[in-house]
Amino acid sequence: MSAPSPPPGDPALFVDRTLETMSREDLVEYQWQRLAPMLGRILEGNAFYGRKWAGTVRHARGIRGWDEFRRLPFTTKAELARDQAEHPPFGTNLTYPLERYVRFHQTSGTTGRPMRWLDTAESWDWWIRCWTFVYRAAGVGAGDRIFFAFSFGPFVGFWAGFDAARRVGALAIPGGGLDSRLRVRMLVETQPTVLVCTPSYALRLAEVARAGDVDPAALGIRVTIHAGEPGASIPATRRRIEAAWGARCIDHTGLTEVGATGFTCAAGQVHLTESEFIAEVLDPERGTVSPDGEGELVLTNLGREGSPVVRYRTGDRVRLSVERCPCGRTFARMVGGILGRADDMLVVRGMNVFPSTIEDVVRRFACVDEFRIEVRRRAEMADLRVVVEVDDARHGPEVVARTLADLREQLRLACGIRIDAHAVTAGTLPRFELKARRVVHIE
Numbered sequence: 001m002s003a004p005s006p007p008p009g010d011p012a013l014f015v016d017r018t019l020e021t022m023s024r025e026d027l028v029e030y031q032w033q034r035l036a037p038m039l040g041r042i043l044e045g046n047a048f049y050g051r052k053w054a055g056t057v058r059h060a061r062g063i064r065g066w067d068e069f070r071r072l073p074f075t076t077k078a079e080l081a082r083d084q085a086e087h088p089p090f091g092t093n094l095t096y097p098l099e100r101y102v103r104f105h106q107t108s109g110t111t112g113r114p115m116r117w118l119d120t121a122e123s124w125d126w127w128i129r130c131w132t133f134v135y136r137a138a139g140v141g142a143g144d145r146i147f148f149a150f151s152f153g154p155f156v157g158f159w160a161g162f163d164a165a166r167r168v169g170a171l172a173i174p175g176g177g178l179d180s181r182l183r184v185r186m187l188v189e190t191q192p193t194v195l196v197c198t199p200s201y202a203l204r205l206a207e208v209a210r211a212g213d214v215d216p217a218a219l220g221i222r223v224t225i226h227a228g229e230p231g232a233s234i235p236a237t238r239r240r241i242e243a244a245w246g247a248r249c250i251d252h253t254g255l256t257e258v259g260a261t262g263f264t265c266a267a268g269q270v271h272l273t274e275s276e277f278i279a280e281v282l283d284p285e286r287g288t289v290s291p292d293g294e295g296e297l298v299l300t301n302l303g304r305e306g307s308p309v310v311r312y313r314t315g316d317r318v319r320l321s322v323e324r325c326p327c328g329r330t331f332a333r334m335v336g337g338i339l340g341r342a343d344d345m346l347v348v349r350g351m352n353v354f355p356s357t358i359e360d361v362v363r364r365f366a367c368v369d370e371f372r373i374e375v376r377r378r379a380e381m382a383d384l385r386v387v388v389e390v391d392d393a394r395h396g397p398e399v400v401a402r403t404l405a406d407l408r409e410q411l412r413l414a415c416g417i418r419i420d421a422h423a424v425t426a427g428t429l430p431r432f433e434l435k436a437r438r439v440v441h442i443e
C-alpha cells in the first residue's frame, strides 16, 4: 500500500498543516476531544452556564455526544448583556475566580452599550494562537513589519493581532495615539510590509497619504489585513484597497465575545478556524441547524474556557461550504465572507437589502470617495437613498451626472428595488477609523 499523498499547499502557509487539512471526520473527532472536557469544566465553575443548562444537562460531568450538544440552548448577546447588567461589573460568565483573569477588553458598542470581557492567561494565549492562522495563511512572518493603524483602547480590536505578531516573529509597530497624517509619516519612516486596520480606514489613510503627496502604493506594503467590517470580502471594496496600497487584501473575521474566527487563504477564500471553533448554520425561520449552507452563523469557541460562548448566535449571515478548498484546507469556508449582519439588514418595500450589497455597487465607481445610506421612514414605509461624495471640481458636472445615473441603474440590478442616488461635494461625509457607520436613519 502506498503512503497517502501529502495534502497540497505550501507548508509555510499553515500553522499546523495536518490539522488544517485532515478529513472532516477526523476534524469533528478532534473538536469533540476538546469540547467534552471543556464543557465539564464550564459546568463545574461557570455560574452563567450552570444556570442556563440546569435541566438540560443531566450528567455532572457534562454531555455525552453531539446529539446532546445540539440540544443545548443557544447563547445570545442580549442574554450576556443582561447578565452583566444584573451582575456588574463583569457578569457571571466566568469559569474561574477573578484572580485568574489577566486581560480586560470590551466590545466596540456598535449595537448597544459596550460589553466587558475578561480573559485568563490561557484564554488570551488562545486568542493569539487564532491570530497566527491569519498571519500564516497570509504568508506573514519573520522579516515582516506590521503597522497597526488602530487606537489601542479598551476595544479588543487588534490587540491580539499585535501580540500574535511576536508569535510569528514579525516586528509589531503600534499606530495608536496618532492622527492620520502622523500615521502616514510613520509609514514612510518605518517602512512596514503589512498594514492592519479596518477596510474603511485603509481607504481613508490612502486618501490622507495622497493629499500629502505620498503614493500609498509605493510604500512597500505587500499585505493589508482587515477586520471590524465586511469590506475586505466585498469585491469592489477589496479591489479598491488593493489598488490603493498595491497590496494583497486579507479579510479576518472575529467578534469580541467569541474570538478571532477566520482568515483568508492563498486561494482567496475566507476559512473558519474550525480547530478552534465549532460552527453551525441556523435557519432563523425554522430554527433548524446544519453544518453548512446559508443562514446565521452559530459558534462555540474551544479555547476560551475562562469566558466561553457555547452555541452563540453571532448575528452574522454566512454561506458555509465544507468542500475541500484549493489551498488544501478542510476548514469550512464562508463563501463571500460575512454576507451581512442580521441587525444590519434593511427591509425596503418587502425586499431584504444588506448595506454590504450597496457598498459593493458604490465602490465600483472610482470617482466616489465616500458614501452613506440614508433610511427614511414615511408612514411605516422605509425608503433608501444613497449619498455619494464626488469631487465635482476635479471630475466636472457631466461625470457627476453620469455617475449618478449609472449608480441608480446598478443599485436597481443588485438590490432589486429602485434606490435614489444623490451627490455631495468632496470632504462633506464623515470618515471612520473604527467600525464605519454609513447607515443613517432619518425620521
Ligand SMILES: [Zn+2]
Residues within 6 Å of the ligand: 265, 266, 267, 268, 269, 271, 325, 326, 327, 328, 329
Ligand atoms: Zn483555502
